[in-house]
Amino acid sequence: xxxxxxxxxxxxxxxxxxxxxxxxxxxxxxxxxxxxxxxxxxxxxxxxxxxxxxxxxxxxxxxxxxxxxxxxxxxxxxxxxxxxxxxxxxxxxxxxxxxxxxxxxxxxxxxxxxxxxxxxxxxxxxxxxxxxxxxxxxxxxxxxxxxxxxxxxxxxxxxxxxxxxxxxxxxxxxxxxxxxxxxxxxxxxxxxxxxxxxxxxxxxxxxxxxxxxxxxxxxxxxxxxxxxxxxxxxxxxxxxxxxxxxxxxxxxxxxxxxxxxxxxxxxxxxxxxxxxxxxxxxxxxxxxxxxxxxxxxxxxxxxxxxxxxxxxxxxxxxxxxxxxxxxxxxxxxxxxxxxxxxxxxxxxxxxxxxxxxxxxxxxxxxxxxxxxxxxxxxxxxxxxxxxxxxxxxxxxxxxxxxxxxxxxxxxxxxxxxxxxxxxxxxxxxxxxxxxxxxxxxxxxxxxxxxxxxxxxxxxxxxxxxxxxxxxxxxxxxxxxxxxxxxxxxxxxxxxxxxxxxxxxxxxxxxxxxxxxxxxxx
Numbered sequence: 251x252x253x254x255x256x257x258x259x260x261x262x263x264x265x266x267x268x269x270x271x272x273x274x275x276x277x278x279x280x281x282x283x284x285x286x287x288x289x290x291x292x293x294x295x296x297x298x299x300x301x302x303x304x305x306x307x308x309x310x311x312x313x314x315x316x317x318x319x320x321x322x323x324x325x326x327x328x329x330x331x332x333x334x335x336x337x338x339x340x341x342x343x344x345x346x347x348x349x350x351x352x353x354x355x356x357x358x359x360x361x362x363x364x365x366x367x368x369x370x371x372x373x374x375x376x377x378x379x380x381x382x383x384x385x386x387x388x389x390x391x392x393x394x395x396x397x398x399x400x401x402x403x404x405x406x407x408x409x410x411x412x413x414x415x416x417x418x419x420x421x422x423x424x425x426x427x428x429x430x431x432x433x434x435x436x437x438x439x440x441x442x443x444x445x446x447x448x449x450x451x452x453x454x455x456x457x458x459x460x461x462x463x464x465x466x467x468x469x470x471x472x473x474x475x476x477x478x479x480x481x482x483x484x485x486x487x488x489x490x491x492x493x494x495x496x497x498x499x500x501x502x503x504x505x506x507x508x509x510x511x512x513x514x515x516x517x518x519x520x521x522x523x524x525x526x527x528x529x530x531x532x533x534x535x536x537x538x539x540x541x542x543x544x545x546x547x548x549x550x551x552x553x554x555x556x557x558x559x560x561x562x563x564x565x566x567x568x569x570x571x572x573x574x575x576x577x578x579x580x581x582x583x584x585x586x587x588x589x590x591x592x593x594x595x596x597x598x599x600x601x602x603x604x605x606x607x608x609x610x611x612x613x614x615x616x617x618x619x620x621x622x623x624x625x626x627x628x629x630x631x632x633x634x635x636x637x638x639x640x641x642x643x644x645x646x647x648x649x650x651x652x653x654x655x656x657x658x659x660x661x662x663x664x665x666x667x668x669x670x671x672x673x674x675x676x677x678x679x680x681x682x683x684x685x686x687x688x689x690x691x692x693x694x695x696x697x698x699x700x701x702x703x704x705x706x707x708x709x710x711x712x713x714x715x716x717x718x719x720x721x722x723x724x725x726x727x728x729x730x731x732x733x734x735x736x737x738x739x740x741x742x743x744x745x746x747x748x749x750x751x752x753x754x755x756x757x758x759x760x761x762x763x764x765x766x767x768x769x770x771x
Contacts, residue, residue: 253485254506262296271300287318340373342753352758449478541605
């Protein structure tokens with residue numbers, strides 16, 4: 251079986267991974283890898299980007315490495331396990347596991363234990379990482395006890411992960427780990443544990459570590475990378491590195507072949523919004539015609555009635571009635587509480603939105619083009635934006651949580667990424683540059699400079715452009731621009747689902763109390 255890399259760390263393990271998920275996919279294609287798993291720490295936040303890139307590679311080249319959705323689970327009691335869901339049901343269990351750990355902890359943290367793995371392990375392929383420092387236990391200890399519980403509870407699902415450390419001791423280390431795997435009764439599997447797509451990112455990786463630890467690069471000591479070897483590798487290099495343990499390399503391909511799940515299987519199902527024995531279509535029609543009498547107490551014109559009939563027919567054809575009912579319900583809640591709200595955008599082209607009280611544009615007094623809002627040809631879902639008065643928006647948000655429940659509603663995430671100014675500041679501090687001068691240079695960066703750092707900005711502030719440190723500052727800053735820094739929350743973008751949302755995507759706590767967000771933007 252061909253080698254498949256089953257435990258890749260991307261830059262969605264924030265301030266650790268030194269390459270974008272998209273870069274990992276492109277490099278895997280260049281290296282001829284048949285598959286790879288993006289497995290960030292207690293997170294699946296970056297895999298959609300890898301999935302989209304794999305599609306683009308396949309469209310362009312006719313074939314692409316297969317993305318294996320995964321996550322590296324780090325527990326509070328000492329286990330690290332890369333989980334690879336075999337099927338759709340196992341993906342749901344992985345998302346629930348991550349939700350459990352994230353909802354217990356404050357924003358950005360995760361609190362999981364080995365017991366959680368035992369509870370949510372069904373259907374997972376598990377790569378058990380050796381103890382910290384690859385120290386093989388000689389007798390019973392906490393790590394061995396937890397590992398044996400996992401192996402006993404999940405028979406046939408666990409392999410021991412072996413990865414090189416490139417320190418001249420790998421051959422002896424692999425021999426020890428092979429003996430440990432034999433003692434545990436599980437097979438070994440090889441991984442390079444890459445945290446960058448190419449060795450050229452080594453310096454950026456050290457900068458990321460310095461930013462994460464709040465120190466300068468020259469103070470990292472042993473925490474800095476010893477070399478540029480923790481990169482994505484082809485099968486030929488893995489077979490050379492694991493000479494004498496080639497079966498562990500081939501084992502990765504065998505595991506990959508048994509993993510059938512892809513993100514293409516995910517299907518989002520909107521709430522049905524049925525009530526009191528009415529279908530969504532019947533309920534929307536009733537509310538719309540009743541709203542027509544409310545909006546036109548003296549009677550609506552034939553033109554308005556014809557427009558209403560046309561819109562309801564198209565909404566029904568595309569099965570969008572539940573969405574209109576959701577919006578109507580939220581607007582009604584706001585108005586009963588005296589919360590100012592107003593629909594805007596292309597929804598103003600809809601007579602149905604007007605009679606439901608969502609917008610205030612009278613179709614009798616305007617030339618509407620409903621197809622700007624909804625079109626069967628475009629096959630795009632409607633987009634109704636509603637502004638609520640800022641001071642009372644939280645009441646509306648909590649109403650949605652209360653109606654649908656925390657397991658079926660969450661805000662969408664926003665990926666906060668490095669921009670030129672923030673990248674200049676963080677890289678400058680990591681390189682040990684003067685804080686005041688860093689601030690002056692960052693402040694001089696203009697929006698029209700784009701993602702590029704204009705060297706003239708530095709020259710104007712007295713920096714020598716021939717200096718190695720100055721050139722390094724520019725180079726590393728430009729590499730860092732666009733890197734994800736952390737997940738934040740959309741101010742009002744909700745996802746609500748018919749079933750448990752945590753079976754589709756993990757949910758975690760937001761910074762604000764009583765708010766939760768999904769891991770995808």
